[in-house]
Amino acid sequence: MMPPAVVIVGRPNVGKSTLFNRLAGRRAAIVHDTPGVTRDRQETEIQAGDLVFRLIDTAGFDEAETGSLAARMTEQSLVAIGSADVCLLLIDARAGVTAGDDILAEAIRRTGRPVIVAANKSEGRTTDISDALRWGFGEPVPVSAEHGIGISDLFEALAPFVAKAEYEDDGPEGGDATQPLKLAIVGRPNVGKSTLFNALLGEERVLTGPEAGITRDAIAVEFEAAGRAFLLHDTAGMRKRARAAGQPLEQLAVGSGLTAIRFAECVIVVVDATQAFEKQDLAIADLVIREGRAVIFAINKWDCIEDRAGAVTALKEERDRLLPQIAGAPLIVVSARTGEGLSRLLPAVLAADRAWNSRISTAGLNRFLARAVERHPPPAVRGRRIRIRYMTQPKARPPSFALFGTQLNALPESWMRYLANELRSRFDLAGSPIRFSLHNSKNPYAER
Numbered sequence: 425m426m427p428p429a430v431v432i433v434g435r436p437n438v439g440k441s442t443l444f445n446r447l448a449g450r451r452a453a454i455v456h457d458t459p460g461v462t463r464d465r466q467e468t469e470i471q472a473g474d475l476v477f478r479l480i481d482t483a484g485f486d487e488a489e490t491g492s493l494a495a496r497m498t499e500q501s502l503v504a505i506g507s508a509d510v511c512l513l514l515i516d517a518r519a520g521v522t523a524g525d526d527i528l529a530e531a532i533r534r535t536g537r538p539v540i541v542a543a544n545k546s547e548g549r550t551t552d553i554s555d556a557l558r559w560g561f562g563e564p565v566p567v568s569a570e571h572g573i574g575i576s577d578l579f580e581a582l583a584p585f586v587a588k589a590e591y592e593d594d595g596p597e598g599g600d601a602t603q604p605l606k607l608a609i610v611g612r613p614n615v616g617k618s619t620l621f622n623a624l625l626g627e628e629r630v631l632t633g634p635e636a637g638i639t640r641d642a643i644a645v646e647f648e649a650a651g652r653a654f655l656l657h658d659t660a661g662m663r664k665r666a667r668a669a670g671q672p673l674e675q676l677a678v679g680s681g682l683t684a685i686r687f688a689e690c691v692i693v694v695v696d697a698t699q700a701f702e703k704q705d706l707a708i709a710d711l712v713i714r715e716g717r718a719v720i721f722a723i724n725k726w727d728c729i730e731d732r733a734g735a736v737t738a739l740k741e742e743r744d745r746l747l748p749q750i751a752g753a754p755l756i757v758v759s760a761r762t763g764e765g766l767s768r769l770l771p772a773v774l775a776a777d778r779a780w781n782s783r784i785s786t787a788g789l790n791r792f793l794a795r796a797v798e799r800h801p802p803p804a805v806r807g808r809r810i811r812i813r814y815m816t817q818p819k820a821r822p823p824s825f826a827l828f829g830t831q832l833n834a835l836p837e838s839w840m841r842y843l844a845n846e847l848r849s850r851f852d853l854a855g856s857p858i859r860f861s862l863h864n865s866k867n868p869y870a871e872r
């Protein structure tokens with residue numbers, strides 16, 4: 425695979441060639457003192473620490489010619505920008521932000537590519553460049569291409585878009601479909617867990633065989649459905665209880681529920697449609713989430729609901745309001761007794777399992793992050809901006825994300841929830857808990 429592309433964009437004479445040569449680690453070969461001297465587009469491959477990328481210098485903005493600067497962006501430059509993994513918009517810190525910079529920034533924004541702004545010629549006396557913040561591309565990285573200052577900061581800013589993720593090796597993408605998916609059914613007493621358990625397995629299988637053998641030997645039963653093998657945890661002898669019709673039902677102690685949750689990859693939380701999302705339901709769901717398992721809500725006894733219009737929407741609203749930490753998790757209305765809706769349950773489990781196993785590329789994550797921050801910037805803390813430089817996904821099962829930047833501990837809960845919800849909708853993570861770790865980064869790249 426080709427290394428990711430970093431495309432340098434900037435007005436004539438801001439120092440693109442000089443920076444290109446500096447990043448490439450070689451003496452300036454072709455630098456022009458005359459603005460607008462045309463030259464060929466340069467491209468080189470750069471390796472620095474664990475970064476590998478193609479550096480592309482766009483030429484072709486000629487201020488001597490007529491027409492708007494944007495109109496004069498050559499076809500070739502626009503193509504280069506459009507295919508960039510990240511654009512490096514270079515401005516001149518001595519000249520300040522000019523109308524030409526504004527036009528370039530706008531043209532780049534329209535391509536939707538992530539952007540890092542660098543303010544060159546920052547080695548000495550500089551002009552106020554705070555106007556660059558209006559673009560929403562974040563704070564410019566001060567550099568001096570000529571004097572080799574700030575280059576490591578620039579590499580650090582580029583890292584999220586060009587660094588390879590260091591993944592833990594815990595299975596192939598989307599989980600190992602050749603292994604049975606471990607599933608558990610939990611919920612407060614009397615919501616219909618045993619009935620659902622038996623409905624999923626098929627009555628006849630459950631009712632055969634000597635009683636003692638069934639209930640004592642196995643803690644889980646295997647079955648196949650929806651094109652996949654499942655291993656279903658038999659919590660507190662659900663099969664036995666289901667058969668003991670008319671007997672008083674034992675309580676599902678949280679203890680046995682916890683064993684089931686820890687056994688499982690995906691957990692079906694059964695909720696009684698006639699008394700949905702009560703305190704105990706929430707406590708159980710919260711436990712499943714804290715244990716890091718995928719969650720699917722089965723709203724059971726749907727046959728008891730007469731007024732169904734708008735009921736599902738209301739349930740989903742309640743789910744997101746009361747359990748924002750798993751907003752959007754699959755919610756399937758079923759009747760374990762009549763079988764209604766049951767065919768939709770296991771496909772929802774498979775979707776949640778896919779979400780739970782998801783791995784997202786670092787480049788994809790950072791394109792996402794740039795937009796999420798642009799749309800809804802984190803607040804300033806004591807007048808200082810919280811700066812999120814980049815994010816990676818160090819592990820799956822459940823998806824866990826590492827954020828790197830400064831003052832990250834000051835990120836409010838509400839913003840983290842926003843980020844989690846954006847991640848869920850952008851990368852189809854519904855049903856999976858999402859974990860974050862915050863790293864206030866030090867600079868790992870040496871000056872060069």
Ligand code: GDP
Nearest residue numbers: 436437438439440441442455456545568569570
């Ligand atoms: P380009 O047209 O954007 O490719 O700009 P060049 O790389 O050709 O540089 C234009 C001029 O700016 C040259 O005279 C460079 O020597 C000068 N220059 C480049 N970088 C710096 C810098 O960091 N500080 C200062 N003071 N001058 C620089």
Ligand code: GDP
Nearest residue numbers: 613614615616617618619724725726759760761
């Ligand atoms: P558990 O304690 O969660 O395992 O619940 P059970 O499966 O033992 O069911 C508790 C009661 O609810 C029993 O009387 C079931 O017959 C009844 N029940 C279970 N599922 C349904 C359903 O879908 N609709 C109705 N109306 N009743 C159900």
